[in-house]
Amino acid sequence: MEIVREFFSNPYYVQVMTLMGIFLISALGLNLITGITGQFSFGHAAFMSIGAYCSALLSLHLPLPFLLNLVVGGIAAALFGVLLGFPSLRLTGDYLGITTLGFGEIVRVVFINLKVTGGARGLAGIPKETAPWLVLILVLASLAAVYRLQYSRYGRALTAIREDEIAAEAMGINTVRYKIQAFALGTFFAGISGGLFAHLIQYLNPSDFGFARSFEILNYVVLGGLGSIPGTVLGTAVLSLAPEFLRFVKDYRMLIYGGLMVAMMIFRPHGLLGGVDLQRWWRRWRQPREMSGGAV
C-alpha cells in the first residue's frame, strides 16, 4: 500500500502515466484503422494535432466547458479523416500509406504557417484542464467502445475488409463506406487524445505532431499486435514507459530502445499479443462444460 501511495504522490510518475493514457487513446484509434480494418495510416499524429489545436483554440477564445471543446476537437479530427478518406480509401496498402504520410506533412506545415495557431513559435497559455482521473475514465471508456465495436456485426465487417476486400464486397459489405467510417472513428480517438495532450502540456508546437510521432503510435500498435486491443494496451505501455525506465543508462537510452524493438520483431513478428484472441480462449475453456450440460 505504501508503494502505491508513494507512486501516486510522485508527480513525475503521475505525469508519465497520464501521458501514456493519452497516447493509448490515440493508439486505440489507430488500431481500429490499421489493426482491425487493415488500412495503413502514417499520419495519425496529424489528426491528434487537429484535435489539439481545435480544442485549445476554443479553450483560449470561447468560454465553453472543456469537455465540449474536447469533443469538438475529436469531431474536427474525424471530419478531416473523412475528407482524406473519400479520395484516398480507394487506394490500398503502400499507396494509402504514402497518401496519409503526405497529409500528415501538409497539416504540420499548415499549422506552422497559420497565425491563429502561433505558427512555429507554438501556442502557449492553454489552460490546464486534463486531470489524471479524467484520462483514466476516458481510457476505460475508449477501451469499452473499441471492444464493443470490434466484437460486433460492425467490427466483423471491418475485419473482413482487412482479410479479403473482394470477399467482403461479396458478403454485401460496402467496403468504401466502412473504410471511411473506420477512418472517422479512429481519427476521432486521435482528436480526443490530442485535446487531452494540449490541456495537459499547456503548450502546442507543430513539431510535436510530425512524422516521428505518427510512427511512434504506429509502433505501439504493431509491436503490441495489430488488431488486438490488449496488444495495443501492452504495446503502448511497454514502448511509452521503456524510454522512462531506461533513463538510468543515459546516452544509451535510445540505442537500447531501438534494440528492444528489433528483438521484439524477431521473436514476436506478429506483435506481443498478435494472433492471441482472448475471447476465443475463453469460449474454448467454457465449451466442454456447456456440452456436458447439454447432454444430460
Next chain:
Amino acid sequence: MRATGAEGKQPHLLELNEITVQFGGLTAVDGLALTVQEGQIAALIGPNGAGKSTIFNVISGIYRPNRGKVRFAGEEITGLPANAITARGIARTFQNIRLFRALTVLDNVKLGRHCRTRAGILGSLLRGARVRAEEQAIIDYARRMLTMVGLDDKREEIAGSLSYGEQRRLEIARAMASEPRLLLLDEPAAGMNPQEKVDLMCLVEGIRRLGVTVLLVEHDMKFVMSISDTVAVLDYGRKIAAGSPVEVQQNPEVIAAYLGKGGD
C-alpha cells in the same frame, strides 16, 4: 403473382444479354447470351480461358461488362456494385477460395449474414436488446448453415487451418448464409477426392431443394453431367452449345472444342 413470359413459360431468374467483356485488346467474353430458370441447376463449361470465371465476375458485380445487360429476377443489375448484387440475392464462391482465413469458421459464416442484418456503429456501442437478439439470430442461422455442410463441430477453428475440401464447403455455407435466390459456384469440386465430390453433389442437390437456383462452373465432366439440368458450353468467350447434358455431349462442336478437330 409474378409476371410470366409471353407463352406462359416460367420467367428466367437470370438473363444475360449480349455480354461482351474486353481486357485491353483481349475479348474474354463475346456477345454472350445465357438464361437460367428458377429452381434449376445450370452449368457453364468450357476449356481453360473460355471466359467462365469472367462471366461469374460480371454477374456478381466484380467486373462491369463493356456491352450487354444482366437481368436478375426481372430487374437490370448491370454495373451495380458487388455488395448491392449480394443484397439482391446472388451469392457466390470463388475459384481460388477467398475465405477470411484468420477468422474462425463461425465468424466466416456470420459474415455471410451481413447483408441480411442491420446493427451499425451506434448499435454495437450501445448493445441494446434488439442488437443482442440480432447477433444471436446471426449465430443461430450461421450454425444451421454449418450443420448443413457438416462443419458445425469445427466452428471455433481458424478457417485457414481447414482442409481444402472443408474450405470449399465453408465457402458454400458462407454464401448460403446470405439467403441467396441464385448461388454461383466457381469450380466447387476442384481439388476434392471422389468421396468429397459425392458429398458435394448431395449438398448441391440439397441446396436446390431449398429453392435456391444454382449456376456452376466446373471442369469435372462426370460431376457436371450427373447434376445439371442444363449445360452451356463456352469456347473463346462464345457460347458454342447449350441444352441438356445428353444433347451437349453429342454436339460435334463441343467434342471438337474439347478434343480438337479430328483430322481426315
